[in-house]
Amino acid sequence: MTESSIGEAQRSAITFALILATILSTVASTIANVVLPQIRASTGAAQDEISWVLTSFILAGAVVTPALGWLEQKFGRRHLLLASIVGFTVSGMLCGLATGIVELVLFRLAQGAFGAVFIPMSQAILLDINPPQRHGQAMALWGIGAVLGPIIGPVLGGWLAENLTWRWVFFINVPLATVAFFMVAAALPKHEEVEIHKFDAFGFGALAVGLIGLQLMLDRGPRQEWFASSEIWIEFGLGLLGFYLFFVHTFTARKAIFDRQIWVDRNFLTASIMIFFIGMLMFAGMAVLPTLLQSLLGYPVLHSGVVQLPRGVGTLLSMVLVGRLHGRIDQRLIVLAGLALTGWSYAEMSRFSLQMDEGLVLISGLLQGLGLGLIFVPMSALAFTTIAPQLRTQAASLFTLVRNVGSSIGISFVGALQIYNTKIVQSQLVEHVTPDNPIAAGAVDFASVRALAAMMQAIARQAAMVAYIDAFHLLFWMCVALAPLVLLMRTKRIVV
Structure with missing residues (x-):
């Protein structure tokens, strides 16, 4: 399938269908974040178990990604996409019907595995059906679809949970997936026979x-x-x-499964190390923020989704800006600016407190969105600057894999760190709340069970907030540590 073998109307239909499939994937990866407290209450999951709802989806995508090239050869893009849309939709409905955390995680694994096809396959097809001079425009259109997920997901998830139940964050995929299925079936040409290489x-x-x-x-x-x-x-x-x-x-x-030449390319290796940690920066903070807002600050689920909206808007604005700056400024400088903004956002988040208003959440979210948008597109371009053309498909799969692994590990690591630090801080605070402490004795009636219970609840909230702040501090220093790696990359393209 090439740009010369299809007409303009068919090209537009394919583009719309692929953007819709991309939105399905990106919404599914973000929409569950805001309803984690409701899922935890409904399924009886422990605090350390609830993050599995996010990590299972990302991990399944990471595992399946290396096999996409062989699956495409074996079944063809059309059949693979159609089967993935069906599997993604069915597994999503099963997620909504799940009654326990184990069931939900298993179905999220399946949903992530099927959803792993959408993004790399959409990119490959769009590059194939458009002439080289339109690749930038095609990727810009696709990028809007990719960015819409983080914008729509939290708000839509909050609205569904508040007006219906958390289960509808999974059921909502059905109408979108149905439209995408029939458009892909109608627009994409049938499978062309190709040589199938042995699968590693x-x-x-x-x-x-x-x-x-x-x-x-x-x-x-x-x-x-x-x-x-x-x-x-x-x-x-x-x-x-x-x-x-x-x-x-x-x-x-x-x-x-991955050519050895990819591993020794300095640009790609450096970019892969950075994208691993950028995956952490992208998802770790976003994963813990809804629980902080709802559990500690008492935000309603819809409101917690709305205050995260600036993050997605910032990403969209910065991606538009990157498109205008392309070719006019060194991409490494853009990445450094993005790291600076992302670090600034986590520095602002480390100022969170139990008495703050929503202004700090909005500002830090906007800064973080602007920063990550400036990082992501130039980093992807720098990664492939010196990769030989025949290795780009494999390199793209490996790059996506590394980013997904970083995202999954980041969510788990920050979640575990938050639980661990909460216990430590709570223990330290309790040590000082004793009858022989004049400050504590003046504030707490130690003879009242109700007063002691209220005191322990207040200590638990303070300890949890300190643990969140520690996690944001860590993410800030990660931004600082990544900055020197940018200088190791080259901007000169490989000669084809």
Whole structure:
């Protein structure tokens, strides 16, 4: 399928269908964030378990991404996209019907696996059906679809949870998916026979074991007291073994799932390291913020979604700005500006308190959106500047994989850190609330059970806020540490 084999009307129909599929994926990855407290209450999930609703979706996408090239060869883009839309919709409905956290996580895994097809496949198809001089315009249109998810997701999720139930954040996919299915079926041409290369099952399996072992360790660690538990040691061992076998196989096998030349490209390697941590910056703060707003500050679910809207608006504005600056300014400077804005946003978030108004949430969200938008597009361009054209498809899959892994690990790590720090701070605060402390004795009636319960609740809220602030401090210093890596990248394109 090339730009010369389809007409303008068909090209427009395909573009609209692919943008819709992209919106499905990005909304699904963000819409559940704002309703995590409601899901936790409904399913009886523990605090350390509720993040699985987010990490399972991202992890499944990360595991499936390396196999997309072979799946495309085997089934064709049209059939693969149609099957993915159906699977994504059915698994999403099952998420809405789930009664327990285990069921919900299993169905989110399935939804993430099917949804992993949408973004890389949409990009590849749009580049194929448009001539080179229109690639920028095509990617700009696609980028709007990708950015709409973070804008729509929190607000839509909050509205659905407040007016219906949290289950509708999953049911809402059905009408959009139905339209996307019929448009893809009508617009995309049928499968053309291509040579099918042998699938690197060993490399794929080793990578999957490594990713799953690492994610399970991070998700289960807080509940199992980390390495005091034999379960964590087993998961840690599986993760190490999987990654060891994957890298040894990659650098010794005749035909690995990712070409060895990709790993030694300085630009790509540096950009991949950065996108791993940028994935953390993108999702870790966004994952914990709804719980902070609703549980500690008492925001209604819809209002907590609305105050996160500036983050998506900022991303959209900065992506438009990046398009205008393309070719006029060194992309490394744009990335540095984005890191500065993102760091500024987390510095502002570290000023959160139980007495603050929503102004600080709005300002920090806008700054963060502006920063991440300035980082993402130039970083993606720099990653592929020196990659040989024949390796770009593999490199794109690996780049997406690294970003997804960073996002998933970031959510788990920050969630675990928040739980751990809350316990430490709460213990330290309780030590000072004793009858022989004049300040405590003057403020609390130690003879009243009700007064003691209220005191312990206030201490728990203060401890949780301090733990959130510590997490935001960490993310701020991560932005600072990433800045020097930008200078290692080159801007000169490879000669084709």
